[in-house]
Amino acid sequence: MAIPLLFIITIISFAMMRMAPGDPTALMMDPMIKQENLTAYKESYGLNDNVVVQYGRWLGNMVQGNFGESLIRQGVPVKDLILARLPNTLLLMLVSTIIAFLISIPLGVYSATRRNSKTDYAITFISFLGIATPSFWIGLMLIMVLSVHLGWFPIGGVANIGEPFSIWDRLHHLILPAFVLATADMAGLTRYSRSSMLDVLRQDYIRTAKANGFRERTVIFRHGLRNALIPIITIFGLMLPSFIGGSVIIESVFAWPGIGLLFMDAAFQRDYPVIMAVVVIAAALVVIGNLLADILYAVFDPRIEY
């Protein structure tokens, strides 16, 4: 499933690019350029060839890790642009995944163990709010209050310009965007943890454990939580597409120089090779995420065999 899917995505994104009416040469060229120079320029980038030939060439290169050169920033390999940005995106995604899990799972477990209490209702209501709130607006509000008015955080970027590298400075820039990216999935994750925990608490072995006189905390954490975590881990794979999509928006809000921002710039400038490379990488990340979730599932649940 994974490899054919990647293949289909490359074909679709390639086809879309070719359908595009906008031409990068029209954007960057001097309008007075002579026709033969334009043809020569297009020729040098292979833009005059048959579409299938162009696709084949691009796919062949891509398999070898060569995504071609940027059309806008001439001579710069797409691979370099992406490698320069990818660590920032991965760091953002990693930290916000940790934040999302650290906040959602305890909340979900807590509201499952205190079912139908006021706290449970409050947590459920906040999750509803979270699902209905655009994450970029949460970002804007946090920037407005915490950064602009209170000055506690920088308004964007990955580090202070012109200062030597410091972990504290990096963290200071990372906290807000990572938190906002996490909010996008936090509500769903909380609801999911809650229902997963409720399912487990209904099981016979929980009743047995309680009947054996274990303390409630032991039952919840040792017997309940461990089993409730198994389905929560798999949802990680399903969350990945929305995380990667969310990174485009959050990186734009916080001017975070990752591949999401690179993609937005490329999309506005119609920089085909960059756009396609990012689409393929995003698709690859989704596929890897699903694979990872399957593996984790098998590791954590001894009942699963392949």
Place this chain on the structure above:
Amino acid sequence: MTLTEEPRLTGRPALPEEPAVAPHEPIWKLMLRKYMKNKLAVIGAVLLFLIIGAAIFAPWLAPKDPSQQVLLDKLAPPGKDYPLGADNLGRDTLSRLLFGARISLLVGFASVAGSIFIGTVVGAVAGYYGGKLDAVLMRFVDAVISFPSLFLLITLVTIFEPSIMTLIGIFAIFGWTGTARLVRGEFLSLRKSEFVLAARTLGIRNGRIIFSHILPNALGPIIVSATLGVGGVILGEAALSYLGLGIQPPTPSWGNMLQSAQNPQIMLGAWWYPLFPGLMILTTVLAFNFVGDGLRDAFDPKIED
């Protein structure tokens, strides 16, 4: 009609009188009663009613022309002249929010209508015919779901030039997979049922069985998923417009109002400007979700009222 109402004609003794506790009640009344018991669903319905009304009557309700710029009143605070303040070009925020509601609801309803249509056809065909056709269609659904859709969405928008029509089309193309899975499930469980067999025995064409015999049974879940879908599209439209790839200014949309609000200078002096469009998005999506959840419970016969 009379035949079904006369149990004696079947040769069995007359059925005993129905107990008085379960009077015959039309199904919609039962659903309405269940729905009205859910407080959040009622609040959601009222909110939705108000928002749709505000969108329809925007030209009469709006105190000012939404695109009229009064540069002297740039970023005017909320007050008598501008109930919710003015934006960075001196336009009335309340009027722009009212007209923005038209855009959000139009894009939401129209694209969900499109995606429900595609999803219902694909799901019905897959579920009714089953077998290889089902397998192929469902693999296709899996593929579309695992697409990094926001990237393709943005790519498509830059190719086709953002406009209301392209946005509607693009959200319809990416939004149908959930409905397809849902409708397929309903059809799979109903395709072997007795009334379908009866219809087949009578020689009714497949197309007719699908649309007039089975589909009405799947209507509840479809309406629920449509309601929740509108909220999702409104969020998506807001995000694209915020990024500058959705509704283009000067047409007001809740998303593009937030785009021009992101400026430290504006945020420092005019907190109301980024606040209100977000609150509108939040309220509208919340209302759709509450209504959707309420409808789900009302349609579900397993949930007692």
